[in-house]
Amino acid sequence: MLWPALRAISHGGLTPDQLHWLLGMFQLQETPRTQGPGAAKSIAHRSFTDQSGTRLILDLARTGEAGWVFTLFYPGQRPPADTVEDHRALFRDAIDRLSLTLVEITPAATADEVLILPSAPPGTPQSAIGAHWDQEYEDLDQVWPHVGLRKDAPREVKEVKLRELMRTPAWPFAPAALRRQAEDFLSD
Secondary structure, X not given: OOEEEEEEEEEOOOOHXXXXXXXXXXXXXXXXXXXXXXXXXXXXXXXXXXXXXXXXXXXEEEEOOOEEEEEEEEOOOOOOHHHHHHHHHHHHHHHHHOOOEEEEEEOOOOHHHOOOOOOOOOOXXXXXXXXXXXXXXXXXXXXXXXXXXXXXXXXXXXXHHHHHHHOOOOHHHOOHHHHHHHHHHHHO
């Protein structure tokens, strides 16, 4: 089984020359990955071992006409944080050089790597779905996994995810103590 250590999603058109440059930059073989999550969308990959001896797979996938997914997978031992951060920098550099739009990076390290869904336009009726708080969370530390974050996620990432949660129709129904903790967290 392959596990994603890092995934960057971007959007934008690429010329054949830009795609060729991208494949060369990451030394990808123009053969799709055949196993693991998202294999059906894979267009190129390569397997390698990092300096720590961890086996890794770097993959490029397409989503739709102009969506690009860069993923660093590991089949066994999780790669060291340095390896993940090095690939984060490589992914971001490629996205910037190709003038793609960064959609999100998971796990996020900075606020601009968090996907934020746009709010409904003013006057749009709110859905009744999700308009109640059905969680038993009493403590803010219990909320982080609910919003897809680890407890040790960077503060700026937590702030973005918390603000997004607070925009949902269910937030007013969260326990008062939890809402106060959230406000305190954001005001620090």
